Structures are given as C-alpha cells and as structure tokens.
Amino acid sequence: MRRVLVIAEQAEARVTPDLLEAARCFAGDAPCESFALVASGDAAALSGWLDTVVSVPAPGTGVEAIPALVRSVAALHREFGFACILMPGSQWGSMLAPRLAARIEAALIPEVREITRSEQSVRFLRRVSRNGDLAVIETVEGAPAVVTLQPRVFSSSGKPDRTTRFLDREGQGAGNSGIRLLRKTENTEQDIRDADVLVSAGAGVGRRIDELKPLADALGGQVSASRSLVNQGIAPRRIQVGQSGKTVAPRLYMAMGIHGASQHVAALAGAETIICVNTNAKAPLCSLADMVVVGDAVAFAQDLLRKIKEEQENATD
Amino acid sequence: MKLVCITKPVPDGVSSDQEPQVPIRDTPAARLHPDDASAIGFALEIKRHRPETQVDVLILTEKPATALAEDIARVGANRVILIKNTLYQGSDSLTEARIIARALEARAYDCILAGSQTVEGGAACLPPQLAELLEINHLPFIRSVEEAAFSATGAVVETEDGAFVRRYAVDFPAILGLSERSGYRLPYPRLKEQRRDVSERIVALDNRDLKFAPEEVGAAAASSRTVTLHAANRQDRAPEIVDADAMGVERVHGFLKQRGIL
Ligand SMILES: Cc1cc2nc3c(=O)[nH]c(=O)nc-3n(C[C@H](O)[C@H](O)[C@H](O)COP(=O)(O)OP(=O)(O)OC[C@H]3O[C@@H](n4cnc5c(N)ncnc54)[C@H](O)[C@@H]3O)c2cc1C
Ligand SMILES: Nc1ncnc2c1ncn2[C@@H]1O[C@H](COP(=O)(O)O)[C@@H](O)[C@H]1O
Numbered sequence A: 001m002r003r004v005l006v007i008a009e010q011a012e013a014r015v016t017p018d019l020l021e022a023a024r025c026f027a028g029d030a031p032c033e034s035f036a037l038v039a040s041g042d043a044a045a046l047s048g049w050l051d052t053v054v055s056v057p058a059p060g061t062g063v064e065a066i067p068a069l070v071r072s073v074a075a076l077h078r079e080f081g082f083a084c085i086l087m088p089g090s091q092w093g094s095m096l097a098p099r100l101a102a103r104i105e106a107a108l109i110p111e112v113r114e115i116t117r118s119e120q121s122v123r124f125l126r127r128v129s130r131n132g133d134l135a136v137i138e139t140v141e142g143a144p145a146v147v148t149l150q151p152r153v154f155s156s157s158g159k160p161d162r163t164t165r166f167l168d169r170e171g172q173g174a175g176n177s178g179i180r181l182l183r184k185t186e187n188t189e190q191d192i193r194d195a196d197v198l199v200s201a202g203a204g205v206g207r208r209i210d211e212l213k214p215l216a217d218a219l220g221g222q223v224s225a226s227r228s229l230v231n232q233g234i235a236p237r238r239i240q241v242g243q244s245g246k247t248v249a250p251r252l253y254m255a256m257g258i259h260g261a262s263q264h265v266a267a268l269a270g271a272e273t274i275i276c277v278n279t280n281a282k283a284p285l286c287s288l289a290d291m292v293v294v295g296d297a298v299a300f301a302q303d304l305l306r307k308i309k310e311e312q313e314n315a316t317d
Numbered sequence B: 001m002k003l004v005c006i007t008k009p010v011p012d013g014v015s016s017d018q019e020p021q022v023p024i025r026d027t028p029a030a031r032l033h034p035d036d037a038s039a040i041g042f043a044l045e046i047k048r049h050r051p052e053t054q055v056d057v058l059i060l061t062e063k064p065a066t067a068l069a070e071d072i073a074r075v076g077a078n079r080v081i082l083i084k085n086t087l088y089q090g091s092d093s094l095t096e097a098r099i100i101a102r103a104l105e106a107r108a109y110d111c112i113l114a115g116s117q118t119v120e121g122g123a124a125c126l127p128p129q130l131a132e133l134l135e136i137n138h139l140p141f142i143r144s145v146e147e148a149a150f151s152a153t154g155a156v157v158e159t160e161d162g163a164f165v166r167r168y169a170v171d172f173p174a175i176l177g178l179s180e181r182s183g184y185r186l187p188y189p190r191l192k193e194q195r196r197d198v199s200e201r202i203v204a205l206d207n208r209d210l211k212f213a214p215e216e217v218g219a220a221a222a223s224s225r226t227v228t229l230h231a232a233n234r235q236d237r238a239p240e241i242v243d244a245d246a247m248g249v250e251r252v253h254g255f256l257k258q259r260g261i262l
Helices: A017-027 A063-080 A091-104 A206-218 A227-231 A284-288 A297-316 B034-049 B066-074 B093-105 B126-134 B246-258
Strands: A002-007 A032-038 A052-055 A084-088 A107-117 A122-127 A134-139 A145-149 A165-168 A179-186 A197-201 A222-225 A252-256 A273-278 A291-294 B002-007 B054-060 B079-083 B111-115 B137-145 B154-160 B164-171 B174-178 B202-205 B224-230 B240-243
Touching: A002 A017, A002 A063, A017 A032, A017 A084, A017 A107, A017 A145, A032 A063, A063 A091, A063 A179, A084 A091, A091 A107, A091 A145, A091 B093, A091 B126, A091 B137, A107 A134, A107 B224, A122 A145, A197 A206, A206 A222, A206 A297, A222 A227, A252 A297, A273 A284, A273 A297, A291 B246, A297 B246, B002 B034, B002 B126, B034 B054, B034 B111, B034 B174, B054 B066, B054 B093, B066 B079, B066 B202, B079 B093, B093 B126, B111 B126, B126 B137, B126 B174, B137 B164, B154 B174, B164 B174, B240 B246
Parallel strands: A002 A032, A002 A084, A032 A052, A052 A165, A084 A145, A107 A145, A197 A222, A197 A252, A252 A273, A273 A291, A291 B240, B002 B054, B002 B111, B054 B079, B079 B202, B111 B174, B137 B174
Antiparallel strands: A107 A122, A122 A134, A134 B224, A179 B164, B137 B154, B154 B164
16 A cells, blocks of 8 residues: 655644645545654644654754654655655755655655646646746656645645554664754844745835735735835835845735836746735736736735734634 | 865856856856855855865856856866766756765865755755765755854854744764855956966866766656646736725635635
C-alpha cells in the first residue's frame, strides 16, 4: 500500500490542517496509509486524523535540529518506504526539504499549491516564475516526492475518523549540531518583499494611508505605497513598490487609488492576485486586476474591514 | 582562511531591486544572482581586511561565462572555477549539488558562501542539498555577519524571516546563505584592473575532471519532470467589476475566502 508522511513545523508543534488536506489529496481514492512524524509536540492531538503517528525525540525545534531530523526521517523512510513526504513551505520547511530529498534521493517539489491523483499518476502544481507561470510536475517511476506546500492554499475538509496507532522511534540526534541560537528578537523592520498581502496606497488615498493599516493587519499583510506618496513625503521610501522601489510578489495585492503607471506595474509581475479599488474603472492597473472595485478606496477599506470583523465575531460566537 | 563562493549566473533582464552588480559585457549570461553578488562581496570584504584569505568562486553553467569570470577575478577573487559540460545540461538541483560536491572534493575550504533565494523568489534548493552531501551545516537568509568574529573556525550571523531576527553562532565548515539585504556588494574593478589579463586565475573543469557516468547527470538523472507549463498571462484576464457598496464588499469578502486569504 502507498504511504504518505507529513512533518509539522517543530516550533509550532502541531500538524496543521493544510498538511492533512494535502496528504488526503495525495491519497486520492486509492488506499493509502497516512503517517505523521512528531519530534516535539503533542502526538495525542493527532488521534483520529492519521493512521500512524510516530514520535521521535529531537535535539531542538529550530534550524539547529534539521540535520538530526533529516536522519530520523530517513530512518523512518527506510522502514516504511513513503511515496510522498509533505512539509510546510515556511523557511524551516524550505531548509529541511532539500536536505531530506538529497539524503533519500527523492524528487524535490517545492511550493506546491495543488495535488491531483489520477489512476496512473499523481501530479503536483507549483509556481515556477515571478510572473506566476505554473508547472505541473510528476515524479519519475519509483522516486519518492519530498514536497513543501505553499502556505494557506490547502484547506481542510476531513474528519478525525481513523484509528490511529502510536509508535516511538529512537532519535538520530547528535549532541552538538554546530549551530547555536544566541538570540531571537521580533523583526520590527518588516519588509514589503516578505509580505503575503499588500494593501498599497496611491495618490487616491493620499494622507489617509494610515487608515489602511487596520485592513492590512486583518489580512495578515503590510501597507505599501506608490511613488506618488513617497515623493509627497507621506510614505517612507522603504515601502515603495515599483521600478525605483521594490519588486514584490504577494499572494494578494490590493491597489488602493493607484493608477498603474508602467514604472509601478513593472514591480508587480509576481503578484498572484490583484484587486484594484479606484474611482476610475479605466485606470490602467484595473485591466491587470482580478477584481475591480469602483469607488473611494479608504471608504471601501473600512467597509471591508467591518465585514471581516463581523464574520470573525460570528464564527467565534 | 579559505572561502568558496558558489555562484549562479542568471539571464540578464531578471529584475532585482539593485542595479546590476557586475559591469555588463556583451555576453548572454551577463549577470550574477544578486544574493550571490552579496556572497562574493562579503568574501572580498573579509579578504580586504585579511589579505591572506583565499577566495575561490565556483560557477556551474552551460552558458558562456568567461567574461563574467574575468570580471570576478578582476575585483579580487583568487580563482574562478568554471564547471561546464554538455552532459550536465538539464540537471536538477540535486545533480548540480553532486557535481559541485565532486568539484569541491579536491579543495580545502573553511566556509562556503551561497545565495539564499532563487531568482524567482523561492528558497534556494541547491545549497541545503550540497550541505547534506558534504554533511555540514547550512544557514540561509543571512542579513548580517559579524566581520570581527568571522574566522576559520566559525561565524556569528543574523538571519531574518518575516517575524523574527535570529542571531546564531555557526561552527565551520558550513554553508552560509547570504541575502542581498545584507548590503554587501561586488566592487567595481579599478580602471587599471580593467584590461589586466586574469586568464591564469580562471580554472575550467569538465567531465574529464569530474568523471560522471552519462546516466548520473543531466536530464537522465532527474527524479521529476515537468508535464506541462502554464504561462501566466495577465493581459487576457477579464476582471470582475463591482461597485464599492455592500454588494461589492460581499463579493470581495467571498473572493478572499475562496482564495484562502481569509
Ligand atoms: C524613472 C521613473 C521611475 C519611477 N518609479 C516609480 C516607482 O518605483 N513606483 C511608482 O509607484 N511610481 C514610479 N514612478 C512614477 C509613476 O510614473 C507614477 O507617477 C506614479 O506611480 C503615480 O502614482 P499613483 O498611481 O499613486 O498616482 P496617480 O497617477 O495620481 O493616480 C491616482 C489614482 O487614484 C485614483 N483615485 C483618485 N481618487 C481616488 C479615491 N478617492 N479612491 C480611489 N481611487 C482614487 C485615480 O483615478 C488614479 O487612478 C516612476 C517614474 C519615473 C519617471
Ligand atoms: N549552477 C550553479 N553554480 C554555482 N552555484 C549555484 C548554481 N546553482 C545554484 N547555485 C547556488 O545556489 C544558490 C541558489 O540557487 P538556486 O537554488 O538554483 O536558485 C545560488 O545563490 C548559488 O549560491
């Protein structure tokens, strides 16, 4: 029987629903045994979600523990022969996956956003360029796949309806890994190039740019700006998007009162989804958008934020 | 101290936030990956303060890269090693890592400097794979290195992700992945250097040196293949147009949920 393994981010100590969903997509309708590796964290919490949960002791939860974790996973792979090993596409996952693929001679497939199984094969969809070009990837006969998931694209639909067996395995950890964390501080200088979501202000927003911040926060993103606002001294240059600013690649770019001059658009090729809010539906950026909202940008931002808050409150009631 | 920079030439025209790092000559593979330019810039900065430092730059490419290699030699690299063979074409990152690992077998190094990200913006794959093959540590997304503490036995560096800045001590040998945000830049060659003959510092390696069997490298050795490619074409999209009223809010909210953003 085919086997799939999920590995959760050790620092978060839980298997997230998107990993479970991706494992389910990999299995399709065919029989498939699902495994999770828990190196730190609560194995019992996974009861019902997977067929087998394997606990191994780990020498740490951060990057210093990755080489030891790779050895543990490789040992488990020798025992069970996984067809696919899934992990999150975080920085941690993107350091673990290539090392693991090199160790067990697997196909490395990063930043996957869709997995489809047919009778003959399984296919992985991933973005391969800043322009949003997508590729469908298959592994060659017999090669296991080591996959990282693009964050937040798989959403869970399953139920904890399995009988889970719990196993313990020895750790393959070395004492001193050669990397020591000396200090960890919050990153206060957020960079718009790291943002998943950008709520971006143009001349149509002007001095009211601060009023976009609550919406950006609610979407888990940051505020950026066009050069027009930087030139006027309203926004700092480090948040300028464009040819003379920064090239960005967020999942969502909300252009609020931005016209779409070529120097601005040049830096948006990597944006996956664009929503334009503009009083003028004929502004050039609108023709590149997935959705255009015609009207005042700040007022719309406030209305949308209110809607998001309402829904969240209803959900927690 | 011996530093090896592994460097990938990228086709010109790839956008970056910095100006081109290397004086562009009329060659097709004219530019350095911006992270790699930072890695070499850092190595040369160490060498500037400690002239006994040996800086080798290793490039695996099928494209013409001699002019680029000469430019790198002119700004101070001791040697530029160009690995080239048609057999290697179409190799995946693991195979490339194996090729580079073999080229490194005969060389001593304390630290390998690489980039952190692919030019497409994802996390680099080759450096961690090379680290696994060499059984050494790998630490990417480095935004600063404590130059005074940098020695043949280890380094103190700061990495960043969206949420945290982390300070690490790393023992060598290790692979450090620099980010262009570290601020290190490749210097420009001085005027009198520009025409200097540096050919004796360019080392060419091919499969006669590295001795891979044909089935071990190239597309034949890849463990995955691309079935189809969908080119993104924004121009063809017809956007949905809504008004900024309650219905518009409803639509956008639904859209964000459907895309998994909410
Ligand atoms: C060499 C060079 C480099 C440049 N680099 C950059 C760069 O890096 N980044 C950059 O952004 N620009 C850059 N520019 C400038 C660029 O050409 C534009 O001038 C600039 O992008 C315009 O900014 P904007 O769209 O915010 O303003 P405008 O062009 O003034 O557009 C304002 C938009 O807001 C809309 N609007 C007005 N009121 C409202 C409202 N209440 N609600 C909603 N919408 C409203 C309008 O319909 C209009 O579409 C550069 C120019 C040059 C020459
Ligand atoms: N062909 C290559 N030759 C030398 N170094 C490379 C090569 N490919 C990748 N690298 C190194 O790996 C990093 C990430 O590359 P990649 O994963 O290919 O985007 C680069 O910044 C280089 O340091």
